[in-house]
Amino acid sequence: MRKKLVLIGNGMAGVNCIDQLLRLAPDRYDITIFGSEPHPNYNRILLSSVLAGNVQMEDIALHSWEWYTEHGITLHAGHTVTAIDTQHKVVETDSGLRAGYDELIIATGSRPFMLPLPGADKDGVIAFRDMKDCLTMMEAARTHRKAVVIGGGLLGLEAARGLLNLNMEVTVVHIHKHLMDRQLDIPAAVMLQRELRQQGMRFLFEKNTERIMGKKRVSGIRFTDGTQAAADLVVMAVGIMPNIALADRSGIEVNRGILVNDYMETCKPGVYAVGECAEHRGIVYGLVAPLYEQGAVLAKRLAGLETEGYQGSVVSTKLKVSGVEVFSAGQFLDGDDTRAVRVQDEFGGVYKKVVIREGRITGAVLFGDTTDGTRLFSMIRSGENVAGREREILLGESAATGADKAAALADHEMICSCNGVTKGTIIRSIHEKGLRTVEDIKACTKASGSCGGCKPMVGFLLEYAQRQGAGKPAAKETICACTMFDHEEAIQAIRAGRFRHASEARAALGWDSEEGCAVCAPALHYYVNVHGGPADGRAPAVPRPDRSSGGTYSLVPRMPGGVTHAEQLRRIADVVEKYEIPLVKLMNGAELKLFGIPAAVISTVRNEFGMTADAALDGATVRTVVTCAGLRYDKDAMQDSISVGIALEAKLAGLQMPREITVGVSASPHHRAGSLTKDIGIAGAPGGWELYAGGGERQPQAGRLVCTAATDEELLAYVMAFVQQYRETARFAERIPQWIERLGLLTIRETLFDTWTASLLVGRLETAAARLRQPADQQPEAAGTR
Structure with a gap:
């Protein structure tokens, strides 16, 4: 029997959480949603675009009425929940409607803060928060001309720009010295003010409103310094407050917002909160991206999946403010311990600033050109060390065209945060549907259809796609001439067929050659070994002969962490003499490699070593993990590199990889094991490891x-x-740098930081490693090693 899930609030955060839950567990709950507004879920960010006349009301709907019906959701639009009985698990609305629940999500959002001024109840004094406010402003513009917007933040400026489009005279009143003081520093704010003044906006700074004048309808406002401003319409855009009244009177613990833990749980069992009404670790978020991140965590929790929990968000703002592109993220104000790189072109209307602390970017402000915003935000979130290339972060990009910057972005990078559209989605849409204009892309994907801040980058992506010929079907790149399958298609087919042998896969998949060729044979052996089935019957790896025509093989006596001892060296020397091995060579990866071993004795040689000795196989392994002198002998050591290197090699030894992997473990940031030039590099740091x-x-x-x-x-x-993750998603022979470039580093990081997904990956790797270590008589087939 399905559980009952009730959502209070039909806004963006709550419904997005439901949307994600339906993807994870579509049949787990009977869902009921209550919304105070008589509309389906819509994009509140777009209200300013509606006011400006750029879009219509129906264009901003995120989910249609039909969507609720298709997913079996009961929607009570226009019903406000007034009570929650957490003991009996029942909610009740203002109309007397009652609904029971097993799990309850509170997503009541926020309400506009209205200044408690004398006269604030007069006609013509409104907030700018929902569709009703938007319609009121449009109606007022038909008969009135003078508008005052109190608040020089983002929302206030959007309201002011919309009122200008409605042919009203608009004055923006701000209590601080410059506009958007929470998003911009002073130089960017001054440039924004100059631009908006040219558009017709007027400004009054450092003004504190004392009262609103007029009889029944507003006629003006008076300030505490005795000055006045005439007004037929007053719009208060001075901030928002979490809507916690319902939770508070229902006995749910609140502070500024509804208090939640990392899993969005309140103090009451089975009751959760997400969005602008929730307070997590002392912070209430008002931007869309953090609210969607909260919803993702809660959706996994409700679906019964393990999740790390919400850790808080680094926020960014990338919007088009009254026709001007603006981006800000992180801690962008200067401090005693920070330095900054700035680019300012007042004639071109461009300002860029990146703030750096201890070699890492902490914040950024972009004005007039925000094409670097996605890249900078990714660097802020990752904590990437930019020491030594600080000036290149901005100055090195100046010669790059917009299409070049678009090409440099990974497919997973978010282009339109308002509608959740990535670069990959846009490029695929251009390719598959033959899109030719930015308007085509907006109609197809909704990218640039909200605030419009991403429209320039969407244009650059279109230019890049057209330059690459993405508007036409690309020639298919198959594994080789033996097959019509590309690498991804072959992997999917092998997973579906659960083939145990490469020959079995070739026969079933219509290979032109029974044995394959030098290109596809090793690739197919690797794919069957990693992706085939069943788990206890993998295809054996295929030994790869040396390049000489004598049919000989090579072995690498494994020395974990590059550490050896006298007994091991004596045994190697004895084996070399006994079997007259022609070449023994120290390789770059701190390996001792023995070449020219005849096929007839290779198994005997391995047994006589009395230790692990890896043969070269199709689908190489991790080479010896290189370590530095370690904690005992490296004077700058911060961590025990040798013990970590040995432990790591023990876990990875013998596992087949798409391509041979180099690993280095350094005890300090000096990278004495060459960790920065390895496929995988590890460096000790004061607080742990990098x-x-x-x-x-x-x-x-x-x-x-x-x-x-x-x-x-x-x-x-x-x-x-x-x-x-590399083993499962890389193409055969694809090096780790190429794999990272193709998948995108952010996608890889997100997988690692998703505790549930990462634990599954570790479990599958440990299972594969355990199979390698089984005695031969317990294995249905010989296990592959390197």
Whole structure:
């Protein structure tokens, strides 16, 4: 029997949570939604666009009436819940309607803060918060001309711009010295004020309103300094307050908002809160992105899935304020411990500022050109170290075209945060549907259909796609000439068919050649081994001979962490002499490699080592984990690199990879094990470890910071999840830097930070490793090693 789930509030945060829950567990709940407004869920961000005349009311609906019906949701629009009985689990509305629940979500949002001024109850004094306010302003503009907007923040300026479009004379009153003081620094605010003044907006700064004048209808406002301003319409846009009255009188603990833990749970069992009404770790969020992140956590919780919990959000604002592009994120104000890079072009109307503390970006402000916003926000969230290239962050991008910047973004990067549209979605839509204009993209994906702040980047993406020929079907790149399958299609087919042998897969999938070729044979062996089934019957790895024509093989005696001892070295020397192995060489990866071993004796040689010795196989493994001198002998060491390197090698030894992986573990940020040039690099730091990936030795490049870990155990879990994600999603022979570029570092990070998904990855890697370590007589087939 399905549980009963009730949502109080039909706004963006609550319904988005329901939307995500339906994707995870569509049949788990009978859902009832109560909304005070007589409309389906709509995009509140777009009210300013409606006021400005850019879109119609029907254009801002996020879910149609039909959507609720299709998903079996009972919607009570125009009903306000007035009471919650948490003991008997029942809610009641102002019309007397009652509904029981097993789980309850409170998403009552916020209400506008109305200044408690004498005369605030007069006709023509309104807030700007919902559709009703929007319609009132449009109606007032038909018969009145003078409008005063109290509040020079984002919402106030959007209201003012809309009223200008309605042919009203608009004055913005602000208590502070400059506009948007929470989103912009002074130089950007001055440039914004100059632009808006040219559009016809008037400003009164450092004004504190004393009273609203007029008889029945407002006629003006008086300030505490004795000055006045005439007004037929007064719009208060001075802030919002969490709507907590219902929760408070229902005995649910509140402060500024409804108090919730990391899983959005209130103090009452089965009662949750999300959105602008919720207070998490002392913070109430008013932007869409954090509210959707809260909803994602709660959706997993209600679906019965494990989740790490909500950790709070780094917020950013990227909007078009009255025709001007604005972006801000993080801590963008200067401090005693920060330095900044600035670009200011007052003739071109462009201002850019990046604030840096201890080598990491803490905040940014962009005005007039926000195309770098997505990239900068990603760097702020990741904590990427930019030491030594601070000026390049802005100045190095100046020569790049908009299409070049669009090309540099990963497919998962969010382009339109208002509607949740990524670069990948836009590019695919252009490719699949032949879109030719920004308007086509807006109609198809809704990107740029809200605030419009992303419209320039959407245009750049269109230019980039057209330049690459994305408007036409791309030639399919198959694995080789033996098949019509590409890598992703082959993986999906092998998973579906659960093939145990490459030959079985080739026969079932219509390969042109029974044995395959030099390109597809090793790739198919790898894919069957990693993606085939059942779990206890993987296809064996295929030994790869040396390049010489003699049919000989090579072995690498495994020395975990690059550490060896006298007995191991003696045994290696004895084996080399006994079997007359022609070449013994120290390789770059701190490996001792033995070449030229005849096929007839390779198994005997491995047994006589009395230790693990990996053969070169199709689908290479992790090479020896390189470590530095370690905690005992490295004077700058902060962490025990040798013990971590040995533990890591023990967990990864013998596992097949799409391509051979290099790993380095350094005890300090000096990277003495070359960790920045490895596929996976680990460096000790004062608070734990830093994990890097994507470095290059053959093609020199520095690894990128993936994450940090406080303990050895946490670090090992991150690395194991990262490696398994690579094994499952990389194409055969695809190097880790190429894989990161294709998937996007943010996508990889998000997977690692999702506790439930990461734990599944670690579990699958441990299962594969355990199979390798089973005695041969317990394995249905020989387990593959390197």
